[in-house]
Amino acid sequence: MKSKLYRFDKDGNQWKERGVGTVKLLKHKETTKVRLVMRQSKTLKICANHLIIPPMSLQEHAGSDKSWVWHATDFSDGELKEELFCIRLGSVENAKKFRDLFEEIAESEVKNTEESEEAAESAAELIKSLKVGDKKKELKEESKEEKEDEKPEVQEEKPTGQISTEAEKEA
Numbered sequence: 480m481k482s483k484l485y486r487f488d489k490d491g492n493q494w495k496e497r498g499v500g501t502v503k504l505l506k507h508k509e510t511t512k513v514r515l516v517m518r519q520s521k522t523l524k525i526c527a528n529h530l531i532i533p534p535m536s537l538q539e540h541a542g543s544d545k546s547w548v549w550h551a552t553d554f555s556d557g558e559l560k561e562e563l564f565c566i567r568l569g570s571v572e573n574a575k576k577f578r579d580l581f582e583e584i585a586e587s588e589v590k591n592t593e594e595s596e597e598a599a600e601s602a603a604e605l606i607k608s609l610k611v612g613d614k615k616k617e618l619k620e621e622s623k624e625e626k627e628d629e630k631p632e633v634q635e636e637k638p639t640g641q642i643s644t645e646a647e648k649e650a
Contacts (some may be wrong), residue, residue, distance in 0.1 A: 480502055480569070480573050480576070480577060481499075481500070481501055481568075481569055482500070482501075482502050482517070482566050482567060482568045482577075483548055483567045484496075484497040484498055484499075484517055484526045484527055484566050485497055485564065485565040485566075486536075486563070486564055487562070487563035487564075487568070488638065489511070494565060497564075498517070498520075498524065499520055500517055500526060502516075502517040502527070503516050504531070504580060504581075512530055513531045513584045513588070514528065514529060514530045515527055515531055515551075526555060527551075527564060528553060528554045528555045529553045529554060529555075529649050530551075531581065531584045531585055531588065532588055533585055535549055535585050536549065536582070536585065537549050540564065540567075541635040543567065543585070544571050544574065545568050545573075546566065546567045547572045547577065547578060547581075548563065548564065549581075550562070550563055550564075551563055551608070551636065572618065613636060623644050
């Protein structure tokens with residue numbers, strides 16, 4: 480959707496325009512995480528680039544039903560910064576669509592994090608149930624056997640005054 484993005488400047492205590500362009504919500508194929516990306520129309524410079532995470536929520540901007548405000552940790556300038564964003568969309572319908580989609584994604588991220596926490600807990604329980612002591616004993620016994628096999632056979636040495644039969648053949 481075509482929109483105008485603003486960020487709040489704490490120093491000047493005012494909204495600064497970040498750019499006009501198309502806002503996109505991109506879903507990663509493997510991790511299924513969703514991020515909001517917006518580029519300026521003419522220069523294609525990135526205005527916004529951040530993940531949509533569960534604690535994020537949109538609030539209606541005072542005085543306009545076409546605008547939404549939210550907090551995010553943005554990476555559009557090449558470094559992570561906490562920013563307060565405001566987006567103004569072309570129509571009230573587009574603003575409602577944007578809000579619905581944004582909140583749906585944030586809710587799905589909550590479910591994904593809960594599922595991943597459950598998976599991590601079950602994996603931790605499986606790890607705890609493994610018996611390490613038995614394996615250690617088996618490994619120690621195997622290493623002792625290997626060491627005995629690797630030891631070179633020691634030949635008895637004869638006094639230095641006598642020449643061995645192999646040395647005589649070579650000489």
